[in-house]
Amino acid sequence: MLLVRYERKAAAAYVPHLDVLRAFTRIIRRAGLPIRYSEGYNPHMRLYFASPVPVGMKSECEYCVAESDCGADEFTARFNAVSMPGIRALAAIPVSADPNVAFIGDACEYEMTLAGAEKFKTDILSIVGKPVIITYTAKGRDVTEDVTDRIINLKMTGDTVTAILSAGLKNLRADRFAAHIIKTVTGECAVDILRKNLYNNGRDGLTLIDEYVKSRFPG
Amino acid sequence: MKIPDNILLKVAKPSRYTGGEYNTPVIKENPALRFAMCMPDVYEVAMSNLGIRILYGMLNERADTAAERCFAPWPDLGEELKANAIPLASLETGRALKDFDIAGFSLQYEMSYATVLYMLDLAGIPRERERRGGGLPIIIAGGPCTVNPAVMSAFVDVFSIGDGEDSLTALADLFIECKAAGGDYKDAFLRRASGLPGMYVPKYNYGGKDHAVRRAVITDLERAYYPVKFLLPQIEAVHDRAVLEIFRGCTRGCRFCQAGFIYRPVRERTPGRLVSLADGIVGGCGYEELSLSSLSTGDYPRLSELIKGLKDVKDKYRINLSLPSLRADSFEAEFTDSSRKSSLTFAPEAGTQRLRDVINKNITEEDIERSMTAAFESGYSSVKLYFMIGLPTETMEDIEGIVDIAYKIKKLYRAHSTSGKALRLHVSTSVFIPKPFTPFQREAQLSERETYERQNVLKDRLRRVGADYAYHDYTTSALECAFSRGDGRLSAVLSKAADYGCRFDGWTEEFKYGEWLRAFADCGVDLADYTRERGVKEPLPWDFVDIGVTGEYFGRERERAFARETTDDCRNGCLGCGLEKECGRVSEAKNAVSAL
Structure with a gap:
């Protein structure tokens, strides 16, 4: 397998x-x-x-x-x-068995490039630690959600925000988070999102899924 | 230009517009001919069309030609393109349609005509050919609708009538030659194109018997181009499987069926060639399903030999082979047993033997009973039946006949079923549309009132029998009738309807009958004038097209229909339909192939 x-x-x-x-x-x-x-x-x-x-x-x-x-x-x-x-x-x-990646992968790293975001670096990075309430439309309904604890880490290089967000059962979609940054900080701009890495966020902290699987399900 | 990401994210099914399909050929940088293969329908429909696949593949294999695809954007993207002033462009490289040398539209059904104008509008190309200057592409059209080019001839520069393989090759050669000569080459091209076989150029052919345009016919299907590298659609297409065209044409002569006449004579591929194509397509595309395409697969003379060969392909790649269930009794039991028992489809077309004789649909009640019994015994539990209402000479007795057949099938199921499931029986009716180049080309279409009456009877009676009933709407059928038998006056109606926002008329949710009626009224044209019976002496708008089958033959068949005389399959003896010369050449080609 x-x-x-x-x-x-x-x-x-x-x-x-x-x-x-x-x-x-x-x-x-x-x-x-x-x-x-x-x-x-x-x-x-x-x-x-x-x-x-x-x-x-x-x-x-x-x-x-x-x-x-x-x-x-x-x-x-x-x-x-x-x-x-x-x-x-x-x-x-x-692998020795299906590791059920959807279940063990509970943190995800994204690279979100927001055109012209560099000049808002301080404001963007200060999102961490403060309450974050996002709103979006899903299946025709307006949804408001407190996602404060779903933002695990935030870094910035140039216009690119590298965010580690909660995935799996308590998922925070990167496009919704990017929309939040646009709405509250940068204003309308072009966005490009790349899902970079999937992690297991366990007691030992973040482990890359590939490594996690190699140690737990050696095939 | 390619459509920007922010717009793609706003529309439904953005994969319709990105290109990037597996097996997309490399698009040549500086070809002598840039050809846009256009289909006036949405991606999922366009990507299912075999004709487009064949011609697109064939053109791209030429060293001097680059063919790209351009399909109709769904209205959500259409609005975005307009709002952002983005011209309609090709899928492969995002080149604007107006920057191609030739844009070829596939006219598969009349209800797509308005979508052609919608696409021209989005491309920024004037609709009327007389308003198009030298810098714009030549607009050509192919496909079954071109047998009556009258309605579209205000918009289309060249109609390619008949098989496209040879004639489009000749047209491409001619274009490249004219372009190389320089000057006002487009006019020279049009003038010379009017002399090519199968080509109708409204500007230079004037219609009338003296300027008859003869349909192009390829005689050697075995050695004709057939693609192996199918482009795999990004999202599931309507027909998303490997398709083998086993033969073209049909000899049965059902009198309502246009395809049965305009694709004559029958031309076959050999089982050897088909099996090798199947291996190439499935191996090169990875399809999970393989199906056979023809007008009447049960009539393929070497069907069991073919199926044996395809079984090896099926096992090699672990795929499904989907076969028409029309003649379930004739398939080898071994084969049927190993495949899934899905639905059985039957098209008796009419409810009584009398009416089936009139339309020359040579299926008897016994045929139906025998096939159903065999199918039920082998485990089938779902049946679909297709009928037409409004066929010439139809009475309420024929409508009752549809109910009787449904009832009989119910009884047969009770007696022979082995599946343990309840029978699912679906009956579907369409409204008969008299089409050009059929013995019924002059008949009247059923009126709106009568259509509803007959549908209501069926709704009520079939519910009591326990069958599901679905029916085609009268309104689209009436328009289809008008446009299939239309003349030049309908060009203005079509253009007006496009102004009123009509497009995607084959899609129920997009069809705007009110706007169509408004367009007819504005142009002072009466829709009823196109659904009425045409007199025997009355000239027809498509008289100048010579599809090969003669007017005399159609007249004779019409008389036989009303005398309730059936006509045998012409494989059993030539009936003198007018295609004797082509038939002879097909036989010669066939002999040449078997001599190899």
Whole structure:
């Protein structure tokens, strides 16, 4: 079994989750990679995906578990040779069981580039420690949420805000947080968000999912 | 330009507009011909079209041509493009449509005509061909609707009537030659294009019998171009699977069916070629499903040989093979047993044997019973039935006949079912639309009042039988009838309707019947004038197009229809429809292939 870390960029960032899933099965079929199938009349490839990133957001830390006996390096090489533009396997980690990345990944690092934000550096960094109430519209409803404890860390280089936000059950979406910064600090500006790394935020602090999985689920 | 991210994030399904599909060819930098393959419908529909796939692939394989795709943006993006003054552009490189040499529109159904004008508007290209100057692309059109070019000839420079493989190649060659000669090459191109097979150039062909335009027919389908590297749609398309066109044309001669006449004669690919294509497509695309495309797959003479070959492809890639269920009884039991029992679809078209004889739909009640019994015994539990209402000579007895068939199927299910599930029975009716180049091209369409009456009877009676009933709306059917048999007067109506915001008329939620009626009224044109019966001597707007089947043949078939005489499949003996010469050349090509 392999945990595949992949990136989703360019046009692929706009492809909805279910279509990414189908794209994966097609890449694997094109590559001729060995994979187990479910039983029954309508067998499907045994692939398990972690929680989807919102449509339009680029990411370098998407995860998928593939029930494949293929060697890790061979898997990524053959996968990437026939992958679609914007999807690229970054690593494959042999695992003993499905580590359930959606559950163990409870912190996420984002790079949010807000055009012209550098001059607001002090104001942006001072968001940490103060109550943060965000508002957004979801499914046609206005939602107001206190997300103070979901902002784990904030750094800034130039126009780029590097934020570690709570993920998983107590998720804070980076696009909503960016909208909050725009609304309360910078004013209207172009935003570009990249999901950079996924962590487990446990007793020992932040551990990169790849490392966490290697130590807990060695395959 | 490519559509900026901030706009993409505002619209539904932004993946429709980004490009970046797997298998997209490298778009040449400085081609002699830039061709925009346009489809007046949304991405998911356009990406399902086989004709576009074939021609797009074929053009891009030329060393001198770059073809890109351009589809209709859904109204949400359409508004954004207008508000931000972004001209409609191609998916591959974001090149503005107005900067192409040729923009070719695929006219698959009449209700997409207004969307062509919507796209031209968004591209900043004047709708009327006479208002387009030298710097703008030549607008061409292909697809089944071009057999009657009258309505669109105010807007389209060149109609490519018939098979596109050879004729579009010739057109591209001609364009490149004219462009190289320089000067006012576009006019020279149009003048010379009017002499190419299958091409109708409104500016230079004047219609009338003397200037008949003969439909282009390819005779050797086996060796014709067929794509292997299908572009994989970013989001699920309507038909999102590997498709094999096993043959083109149909010999059955159903009298309502335009496709049955305008794609004659039958031209086949061999099982060997099809299996090798299937392997190439599935291996190169990764599709999970493979299906066969033709007008009547059950009539493919080497079907079981083909299925045996495809079974290997199916096992090699672990994919599903989806086959038409029309003749479930004829498939090898072994094959049927290993596949999922999904829905069984049947199209008797009419409720009584009398009316099926009139329309020459050679399915008997016994055929239906036999197939249903076999299917139910092998585990099927869902049936879809398709009928038309308003067929010539139809009476209430024929409507009752639809209910009787549904009732009979219910009974058969009770007697033969092995699945244990309750039967799901769906009945669907469309409104008969008399189409050009059919024996019924002169018939009247059912009136609005009668349509509702018959639909209401079916609604009531089928509910009592326990069948689901769905029906096509009268309003779109009436407009489709008008535009399929339309003349030049409808160009103004179409343009007016586009002014009133009509586009995507094939989409129920976007269809604005009120605006269409307003456009008709404003232009002083009566819709009823287009749904009425045409006299036997009355000239028809499409008379100058020669699709190969003769007017005499259609006249003869019409008389036979009203005499309730059926006409046999022409595989069993030539009926003299007018395509004898083409048929002969197809046989020669076939012999040449088997000699190899």
